Structure formats: structure tokens, C-alpha cells
Amino acid sequence: MQMIKAAVAHEFGAPLVIEEVQLRAPEGSEVEVTLDAVAICHSDISYAEGAWGGTLPAVYGHEAAGRVSAVGANVRGLEAGDSVVVTLIRACGACPSCASGSPTVCETPYDGDKGPLKTADGGTLHQAMASGAFAEKVVVEQSQVVKVSPDIPKEAAALIACGVITGVGAVVNAAGLRAGQDVVVIGAGGVGLNAIQGARIAGARRIVAVDMSEEKLAVAREFGATDGVLASGPKPWRAAQKAMGRGADAVIVTVGAIPAYDAAPRYLAGGGKVIMVGMPHSGAMSSYEPVTMAFMGQGMVGSKMGDVVIQRDIPWMVDLYLQGRLKLDELISGRWSLEQINEAIADTKGGAARRNVILFDR
Numbered sequence: 001m002q003m004i005k006a007a008v009a010h011e012f013g014a015p016l017v018i019e020e021v022q023l024r025a026p027e028g029s030e031v032e033v034t035l036d037a038v039a040i041c042h043s044d045i046s047y048a049e050g051a052w053g054g055t056l057p058a059v060y061g062h063e064a065a066g067r068v069s070a071v072g073a074n075v076r077g078l079e080a081g082d083s084v085v086v087t088l089i090r091a092c093g094a095c096p097s098c099a100s101g102s103p104t105v106c107e108t109p110y111d112g113d114k115g116p117l118k119t120a121d122g123g124t125l126h127q128a129m130a131s132g133a134f135a136e137k138v139v140v141e142q143s144q145v146v147k148v149s150p151d152i153p154k155e156a157a158a159l160i161a162c163g164v165i166t167g168v169g170a171v172v173n174a175a176g177l178r179a180g181q182d183v184v185v186i187g188a189g190g191v192g193l194n195a196i197q198g199a200r201i202a203g204a205r206r207i208v209a210v211d212m213s214e215e216k217l218a219v220a221r222e223f224g225a226t227d228g229v230l231a232s233g234p235k236p237w238r239a240a241q242k243a244m245g246r247g248a249d250a251v252i253v254t255v256g257a258i259p260a261y262d263a264a265p266r267y268l269a270g271g272g273k274v275i276m277v278g279m280p281h282s283g284a285m286s287s288y289e290p291v292t293m294a295f296m297g298q299g300m301v302g303s304k305m306g307d308v309v310i311q312r313d314i315p316w317m318v319d320l321y322l323q324g325r326l327k328l329d330e331l332i333s334g335r336w337s338l339e340q341i342n343e344a345i346a347d348t349k350g351g352a353a354r355r356n357v358i359l360f361d362r
């Protein structure tokens with residue numbers, strides 16, 4: 001058992017507290033990773049606000065990168081010193097979903113209350129999202145970890161763990177976008193910018209960004225959007241359809257706002273699909289007109305973590321970054337220490353931020 005520093009949530013909606021906690025050594029197929037960087041995601045903030053419930057005290061944080069510092073006896077293919085990306089995608093490998101190539105919806109539950117973390121005095125400490133990465137080190141399942149080139153800076157690699165795979169994967173995997181198709185991306189934040197660059201990489205013809213601010217639409221263009229539409233105007237889908245000359249083959253909803261979900265089907269072409277990525281708070285409802293979707297052969301499908309297979313998808317994203325074809329450095333808006341995490345969270349909540357990254361000195 002070792003003591004590490006972590007940012008602990010004791011109460012929903014209250015600031016995180018930096019304190020010493022216990023981390024046990026990796027067992028079986030677990031890996032210990034000493035972190036260089038962890039990014040702050042809107043999911044961490046929603047959890048910390050109590051939007052989705054969960055046990056307290058808890059350690060959030062799930063977009064991380066670092067180096068392997070210890071491995072369990074059954075780990076194969078990873079060793080101390082390897083550069084890795086750590087994700088929350090804990091996959092058992094044996095359930096029907098994992099066995100059919102959909103590890104992001106693994107059916108084997110994980111109880112973070114019985115994970116590797118304990119409070120300093122040995123009490124229950126919840127390892128949120130099977131990660132608990134607002135901490136100097138994590139102990140996670142090997143399935144959550146991907147070895148990557150040491151050439152990619154860890155602050156860039158950390159972003160791939162969640163926001164990048166979620167956005168790029170929504171377009172490439174969930175929408176199955178083909179070259180020449182048209183895409184609308186609602187929300188030009190951390191995930192939306194990645195959906196936009198995913199659409200560019202996939203060879204989309206028109207990529208229309210929809211957001212509430214001109215400033216975000218300008219950033220969207222830097223990431224590959226061909227057109228921008230302000231969501232605040234009346235019937236923004238009309239402006240989007242004008243830009244495309246038709247409806248969209250895929251509409252990627254990257255924000256958790258209900259008006260975005262309500263409007264999404266209106267942007268579609270016949271046969272098009274809404275990809276549901278943004279996560280509203282539990283209990284929030286949206287509505288749509290079934291007759292239109294049935295008549296037009298349209299669909300809506302949820303996409304969790306970009307439907308990725310991390311061992312397949314993360315190495316190619318790292319390679320695209322190293323070739324200069326995937327923007328990651330441009331996604332970082334601020335760098336902070338673990339002690340500054342509450343300020344970094346406040347900055348992310350402010351809305352203008354792309355991604356804030358916590359960096360660890362070592």
C-alpha cells in the first residue's frame with residue numbers, strides 16, 4: 001500500500017480537496033500508471049455536481065496519460081516505463097458486447113467502491129469511472145490502457161483518452177461517414193471540435209458547425225468546419241441546409257443541451273442519422289416527430305466513447321497527430337497543477353475553454 005496525492009470529492013457541488021489517499025498495488029491483470037497529465041472533462045464536472053449520482057467520497061478524472069510503473073502478474077504486453085493512454089473503457093473481453101467488438105458497452109459491471117483506492121485511514125473511496133485519475137497514480141485494468149509512442153507529449157495524449165476518441169469515433173465509427181457525405185456538428189466544444197476534425201479526416205464534403213457563439217464557430221473553422229451557423233437564430237437548420245444544399249447525412253449532437261437534441265432531426269437528409277453523444281442530466285427529456293423519421297428513413301443512435309476499440313483506434317490517432325493531421329495541442333486552453341484543480345474546473349465551467357489539463361511534476 002502506498003500513499004498518493006489525489007483530488008477528493010466529499011460533497012456534491014463543493015470544491016475538491018487535495019489529500020493523501022491509499023492506492024494498493026496492481027493485482028492480476030491490473031496496471032499501475034504514474035500520471036504525467038490528466039484533462040478535465042465535462043463528465044467529471046457533472047459527476048462532481050451530483051448530476052448522475054454515485055458514491056462519495058470519490059476521485060474523478062478519466063482522461064489521462066503517463067508511464068506504466070508496475071504491472072500485475074497476469075499482464076501481457078506492457079511493462080514498466082511504457083508510455084500509455086489511460087481510458088475509462090474497462091472491458092471484460094468475454095461478455096456478448098465485448099465479444100462482438102463493442103467494448104465501450106461492456107456488460108460486466110464494475111464497483112468503484114471496491115477498487116484500489118482507500119481514504120488515508122482505510123475507509124471506502126470510490127474510484128469513479130473505473131479510473132480515479134485526479135491523482136498522481138492510478139491502478140486500472142489492462143483493457144483500459146493503450147501503449148503509445150513516447151514521441152507524443154503526454155498532455156496531448158491525455159486528450160485522446162476521452163474527448164478525441166468520442167468526437168472522432170462518433171463520425172468515423174458511429175455514423176460510418178463516407179467520403180463526400182455532409183455532416184452537421186452541434187456544439188463546437190471539446191468533443192465537437194473533434195467530431196469536426198473526424199469529419200475532415202473521413203473526407204466529408206461539407207462540415208457545418210452549429211454553436212451559440214461566433215467565437216466558437218471561428219475556432220470550429222480552424223478544425224475543419226466549412227460553414228458555421230449560430231444556434232441562437234430562428235430555425236438554424238435552414239441556414240445549415242442552405243450551406244449544404246441539402247440535409248445532412250449525419251448530425252452529431254455533442255452537447256448535453258435539450259434544445260440541441262430537440263432540433264437535431266430537423267437538419268437531416270433522407271436516410272440520415274442523428275448521433276447522440278452529449279449527455280444531459282438524468283431525467284431530462286427530448287421529443288421528436290416519429291412520422292417524419294419513419295417516412296424519411298432516418299435514425300437516431302447513441303454513441304458512447306465514439307464506439308472505439310482503443311487498441312485499434314488510439315494508435316492511429318496518435319500517428320495522425322505525429323503526422324500533423326490531427327490537432328491536439330490546439331485543443332489545450334490551460335495548464336494547471338493538481339493544487340489548482342478547482343480553478344481549472346471553474347475555468348472549464350466558464351465555457352470558453354477547450355480543454356484544461358492538469359500536469360504533474362516528476
Ligand SMILES: [Zn+2]
Nearest residue numbers: 041043162163
Ligand atoms: Zn470524458
Ligand SMILES: [Zn+2]
Nearest residue numbers: 092095098106
Ligand atoms: Zn465485457
